[in-house]
Amino acid sequence: MFGKDFFKHGVHPPEFKELTAQEPTRRIPFPKEIILPLAQHIGAPAVPLVKVGDRVERGDKIADAGGFVSVPIHASASGVVTKIARAPHPNGSWSEAIHLEVDTWSAQEPRPRIISNWQENLSPKEIIDAIQQGGLVGMGGAAFPTHVKLSPPPEQKLDLILLNGCECEPYLTTDHRSMVEFPDRVHLGTRILMKCLGVQKAIVGIERNKPDAIEIMRATVPSDLDIEILPLEVKYPQGAEKMLIKAVTNREVPTGGLPMHIGVVVQNVASVATIAEIFETGLPLIERILTVTGRGVRQPRNLIVPIGTPLEDILQACGGFAEDAAEVIMGGPMMGIAQGNLRTPILKGTSGVVVLTTEDVKPKDVYPCIRCGHCLDACPVFLDPQILGSLGLHQDYETMMEHHLSTCMLCGCCSYVCPSRIPLSHIFGVAKASLRSQGVRV
Amino acid sequence: MSASALLVSALILGGVCTFFGVSIALANRKLRVWEDPRIAEVEELLPGTNCGACGTPGCRAFAEALVKEEHQPSGCTVMGPDDVDVVAEYLGVDAGEAQKRVARLLCAGSSDVAVQLAPYQGHHTCQAAAAVTGGGKGCAWGCLGLADCAEACDFDAIHMSANDLPVVNPDLCTACNDCVVVCPKDLFVLMPIEQKILVQCKSLLEGEPAQELCEVACTGCGICAADAAEGLIAITDGLAVVDYSKNESASEDAIRRCPTNAIVWIDGAQFPELQVPERSFAV
Numbered sequence: 001m002f003g004k005d006f007f008k009h010g011v012h013p014p015e016f017k018e019l020t021a022q023e024p025t026r027r028i029p030f031p032k033e034i035i036l037p038l039a040q041h042i043g044a045p046a047v048p049l050v051k052v053g054d055r056v057e058r059g060d061k062i063a064d065a066g067g068f069v070s071v072p073i074h075a076s077a078s079g080v081v082t083k084i085a086r087a088p089h090p091n092g093s094w095s096e097a098i099h100l101e102v103d104t105w106s107a108q109e110p111r112p113r114i115i116s117n118w119q120e121n122l123s124p125k126e127i128i129d130a131i132q133q134g135g136l137v138g139m140g141g142a143a144f145p146t147h148v149k150l151s152p153p154p155e156q157k158l159d160l161i162l163l164n165g166c167e168c169e170p171y172l173t174t175d176h177r178s179m180v181e182f183p184d185r186v187h188l189g190t191r192i193l194m195k196c197l198g199v200q201k202a203i204v205g206i207e208r209n210k211p212d213a214i215e216i217m218r219a220t221v222p223s224d225l226d227i228e229i230l231p232l233e234v235k236y237p238q239g240a241e242k243m244l245i246k247a248v249t250n251r252e253v254p255t256g257g258l259p260m261h262i263g264v265v266v267q268n269v270a271s272v273a274t275i276a277e278i279f280e281t282g283l284p285l286i287e288r289i290l291t292v293t294g295r296g297v298r299q300p301r302n303l304i305v306p307i308g309t310p311l312e313d314i315l316q317a318c319g320g321f322a323e324d325a326a327e328v329i330m331g332g333p334m335m336g337i338a339q340g341n342l343r344t345p346i347l348k349g350t351s352g353v354v355v356l357t358t359e360d361v362k363p364k365d366v367y368p369c370i371r372c373g374h375c376l377d378a379c380p381v382f383l384d385p386q387i388l389g390s391l392g393l394h395q396d397y398e399t400m401m402e403h404h405l406s407t408c409m410l411c412g413c414c415s416y417v418c419p420s421r422i423p424l425s426h427i428f429g430v431a432k433a434s435l436r437s438q439g440v441r442v
Numbered sequence: 443m444s445a446s447a448l449l450v451s452a453l454i455l456g457g458v459c460t461f462f463g464v465s466i467a468l469a470n471r472k473l474r475v476w477e478d479p480r481i482a483e484v485e486e487l488l489p490g491t492n493c494g495a496c497g498t499p500g501c502r503a504f505a506e507a508l509v510k511e512e513h514q515p516s517g518c519t520v521m522g523p524d525d526v527d528v529v530a531e532y533l534g535v536d537a538g539e540a541q542k543r544v545a546r547l548l549c550a551g552s553s554d555v556a557v558q559l560a561p562y563q564g565h566h567t568c569q570a571a572a573a574v575t576g577g578g579k580g581c582a583w584g585c586l587g588l589a590d591c592a593e594a595c596d597f598d599a600i601h602m603s604a605n606d607l608p609v610v611n612p613d614l615c616t617a618c619n620d621c622v623v624v625c626p627k628d629l630f631v632l633m634p635i636e637q638k639i640l641v642q643c644k645s646l647l648e649g650e651p652a653q654e655l656c657e658v659a660c661t662g663c664g665i666c667a668a669d670a671a672e673g674l675i676a677i678t679d680g681l682a683v684v685d686y687s688k689n690e691s692a693s694e695d696a697i698r699r700c701p702t703n704a705i706v707w708i709d710g711a712q713f714p715e716l717q718v719p720e721r722s723f724a725v
Contacts, residue, residue: 085648086646086647088582092574092576092582093576337574337575338560338574339560339575340560340576340577340578340580341580423564423565426565426570426574427570430565430567430569433569434569
């Protein structure tokens with residue numbers, strides 16, 4: 001059943017995790033305004049339940065799921081709805097969002113909604129419903145609604161829950177701190193998942209550069225559960241779902257298929273900890289652990305922030321920009337998106353804010369491809385970035401599809417290794433965006 | 443070698459040649475597809491740019507359509523009126539009334555009036571910048587100014603102005619639709635040149651937030667709608683929308699009180715102050 005604890009290809013960029021790896025998570029003051037975009041997840045946007053002028057308490061549901069592949073949104077602070085209008089979204093658009101003016105005098109006590117007796121009283125279906133009602137999405141970055149992953153078709157047999165604690169993106173320490181500080185919550189979440197999916201075995205994959213997390217997670221495994229902590233090679237993109245499955249089980253997800261087709265469910269450790277929180281404290285997903293790091297910010301820290309806090313307030317809580325700060329990235333430096341507007345709020349799927357300096361982002365000249373083949377050796381899904389790149393530059397997107405562009409997950413390994421500094425994965429992203437606008441599924 | 447051997451081989455070869463010659467002649471009779479010779483002639487007269495502005499896949503297809511009288515010669519927007527007359531005369535048909543259309547840009551947010559939140563470095567095309575949080579421009583709907591349209595234009599009709607706005611030369615524009623397709627922000631529209639009233643903004647923000655990002659944004663204030671003839675302009679999603687089916691009732695009154703100059707009256711070229719002098723151009 002087991003693999004070799006690594007996948008082929010991939011890269012190993014400098015980690016820079018020492019900036020925040022030992023920083024305990026801390027809370028920050030509530031911001032004046034909270035902006036909650038209705039589209040925070042993959043799938044249909046949520047539908048607002050409140051109107052301008054309504055008073056909401058922390059944890060109240062303020063927007064309902066817009067379909068099966070959708071989750072509700074909850075108020076992450078007590079306050080008043082000031083407007084439902086367009087606000088900057090991390091993807092660069094201005095999308096509909098609920099704006100809350102936060103009560104400065106409030107104790108921010110959530111209304112109690114604890115679901116304590118889940119183990120005896122709830123059927124798997126009800127557990128999954130509670131998870132959807134908790135607004136839970138994958139917190140590793142892709143923000144895919146969790147309950148959809150937990151609802152395989154009945155004929156699909158699952159035999160393994162795989163917890164993703166790799167955190168292979170440089171700089172980020174969100175999952176690391178979740179495991180070090182809340183190991184019991186991760187294990188409780190795993191217990192809930194195992195009950196609701198009827199799976200007996202769980203494996204937590206953690207890269208070897210987090211020895212403290214491996215140790216703590218091992219020491220706290222409940223004796224009645226079959227949970228294995230598996231140290232993995234430090235390599236990017238180890239945390240990509242398909243790479244992780246390959247490394248741990250030596251099974252391969254077929255092209256266009258899902259992990260559930262080979263009997264595996266993958267969940268990010270932070271998401272699992274939040275599942276536990278939904279049942280333990282009754283709090284839906286209204287706050288998350290967030291790494292604010294990089295040499296462009298004065299005090300790199302791990303924060304627990306309410307969802308919807310604007311970037312400005314988060315950076316301010318970390319001492320503000322250093323003098324040579326140049327670029328703010330939401331997510332990790334490999335796959336994250338550079339932000340132009342500091343009023344952009346952090347979303348459920350935002351795992352980090354990385355501020356790079358002018359030194360880090362110095363513009364460099366791009367040279368022609370010299371056919372060295374480094375990108376072929378780096379691509380974790382065995383594509384040919386060289387041919388894809390030249391096709392992309394000539395905007396021959398149809399031929400790119402013949403070269404399996406849809407398998408590319410834009411991990412950025414090819415761009416990282418290219419000695420001519422050709423922005424390969426950027427070119428592929430443009431191709432995908434262009435094809436998508438024509439209605440092609442990529 | 444005997445004379446008879448020579449004779450036999452000559453006869454065999456001659457026989458084979460005659461057989462195939464006759465077959466080809468018969469096949470030519472039987473399987474021949476007749477084509478109107480005028481199609482080739484007309485194609486010769488057309489500009490040969492294959493731009494597609496006429497609505498057919500290329501000049502050859504347009505020539506076929508002309509001969510079948512499915513199109514009128516004036517459907518070709520690349521030829522001048524004299525060339526259109528030549529084609530019409532050759533085919534003995536009416537040249538038709540052409541409605542001159544040009545590409546118009548629905549954004550006036552040049553770099554001196556629109557807020558730039560962050561500089562964009564990297565692959566230097568609008569498509570690429572749009573893939574990275576929509577480029578560094580404050581307005582998420584505005585022109586990125588990286589000249590994908592000028593690059594795409596086969597007729598040299600689009601030039602970038604000094605403040606990063608593409609300027610269309612209406613005399614050279616054939617309304618071929620290439621710029622409309624290539625713009626990642628969907629900012630180009632093809633409009634009949636006699637439609638003179640134009641809202642040069644696509645920002646869906648309303649009021650102050652819109653104006654904070656761009657001095658010439660449409661704030662959706664509704665003054666133009668009130669000043670214009672009944673039903674000509676409506677405010678939808680924070681944007682003034684002109685109903686061009688009522689174009690006859692349009693007048694310059696509608697634009698006079700616009701606080702941001704987002705709505706304009708265009709006579710000929712858009713952005714006349716940014717027009718670049720015409721350059722030598724050959725198809």
